[in-house]
Amino acid sequence: MPDVMTRVLVIYTGGTIGMTLKDGKLVPTPDALVKALHKMPMLCDEEYTKVHLKDYNTLALPLTKDNKRIVYTVLEYNPLLDSSNISPDDWAKIGKDIEKNYDNFEGFVILHGTDTMAYTASALSFMCEHLCKPIIVTGSQVPIYQLRNDGRDNLQGAVLIAGQFDIPEVCLYFYNQLFRGNRVTKVNAESFDAFTSPNLDPLAIAEADIIINKHIVRPPDHTAKFHVSTQLNRNVGLLRLFPGITTATVKAFLQPPMKGVVLETYGCGNAPDNRPELLAALKMATDSGVIIMNVTQCLKGTVSDSYATGEALKKAGLIAGGDMTQEAALSKLSYVLAKGIDLSVKRELMGKNLRGEMSEVQKTKLSLSDGRFIQVIARCLSINDKEKLEAIREALTPPLACAAARIGDIEALKDTNFSLSDYDGRTPLHIAACEGHLKVVEYLLDHGVTISVTDRYGATPLGNAVRFRHKEVVRLLRKAGAQLFTDELDKAGTELCSLTASGDLEGLKMWELAGADLNQPGYNGQTPLELAHDLGKKEVRAFLKQLKKPK
Ligand code: ASP
Secondary structure, three states, rough: OOOOEEEEEEEEEEHHHHEEEEEEEEEEEEEOOOHHOOOOOOOOOOOHHHHHOOOOOEEEOOOOOEEEEEEEEEEEEEEEEEEEHHOOOHHHHHHHHHHHHHHHHHHHHEEOOOOOOOHHHHHHHHEEEOOOOOEEEOOOOOOOOOOOOHHHHHHHHHHHHHOOOOOOOEEEEEEOEEEEHOOEEOOOOOOOOOOOOOOOOOOEEEHHHHHHHHOOOOOOOOOOOOOOOOOOOEEEEEEEEEOOOOHHHHHHHHHHHHHHHEEEOOOOOOOOOOHHHHHHHHHHHHHOEEEEEEEEEOOOOOOOOHHHHHHHHHHHEEEEEEOOOOHHHHHHHHHOOOOOOHHHHHHHHHOOOOOOOOOOOOOOOOOOOOHHHHHHHHHHEEEEEEEHHHHHHHHHHHHHHHHHOOOOOHHHHHOOOOOEEEEEEEOHHHHHHHHHOOOHHHHHHHOOOOOOOOOOOOOOHHHHHOOOOOOOHHHHHHHOOOOOOOHHHHHHHHHHHHHHHOOOOOHHHHHHHOOOOOOOOOOOOOHHHHHHHHHHHHHHHHHHHHHHHHO
């Protein structure tokens, strides 16, 4: 007996995967797929299925490498559809079937035609609220009955993932890749490699092993019971800009009952800003409550605020759709517009990431102590292990804290252990003192950093501030009790003589401010005053002399 058994519901809506040729054309064929699956060893463990599973539509996959048994039940729709005929009513039916069977299965696979698969995957991603189980949409480019086809691999991969992994998202599986459903678009009508997710890496790659990109997978939403929201507003549309599009066309498109439009703009979200009548038409529509999303026509990239031509659309009341696909933007509009909430809240939701459909813009800077900071690094390094993350944090914090001090970034420094030093024993206080960042020095002193710490060259922050001539920093450090280190003082005589020789009064005053004795002899035993006398540096001599007086 296997160690574990999991159950997957396969909802078969139609699509090429189960089509056969009729009068030379591919058409969906009822009652044929399950029969064929029973004869496919990679999709049916014949013996186990015969002995243990009484229902003809329930089949068992052969045991997995780690002895897991996945049993799947096919729920065939009537009629089966070419996905060009799919409508929001079908999405609602699929959603409700998942909801009905939610507690009886560990995962769900939806067999679907490829033509509108990205729309269905996007729509379901929004409709499924508080999802904690995988829902994987798949299909094929070539019917499963043909000698060379992609249906067998796609179906097996989808069932294997749905039955084994905690990926609580609506996904699309195709050609060995598991994508987030609302990130994909169909890009090839012929190749097995039909889909792409231009702005997000796959959630998993299924080659010899199935490798999950855990850092991308969204967490389950346990905040409430799973629910499928079948209310969708159908008064939505996609409008693609092109040079010369007439204002009349745009106006006609925006007429009631239109409620939401995805405007496919150029590049980073640009439209002509030399067409006031066109912009006025857009503005009139948004003023009257139509939500218009600005989404790029480009396959890859995001709507940004780099160009004046994009700014014009913002002024016309359009909402930036970030890096959403057109399919995701359209179904999100349909879903959000159907909610019984104020228009302002709908607009707000449209600009927000709801189901991982858009990359969030990093508005606030990351703080070094912030968990997100280390997550971002971990993500880049693909690390998931807690201990390793801590080790990374420990290793990275000191140099990064110093880097933050260098650019005067107090926000990034907040709550960090600022007394940690880098490989040269330099602390953020050293760096801030060198750079003359008075505010950072103030912040660090207020937060109790060690003042009289020396780096590997024996330098203190005060010594650094003197060397880089940041008078106010020297004053502040002195006020806080900072003192020059013996090593620095020992070398001071020679340094003072050198300043004297070059008549550098300002440099000498800096040392005085730091509390150094300016009468110290240099390497040859001569004091700065004697040297000033010998070299005829009158001003320096006068300064040094008056220093001597009180003694
Ligand atoms: N026309 C088919 C459909 O979308 C294409 C396919 O499944 O690949 O249903």
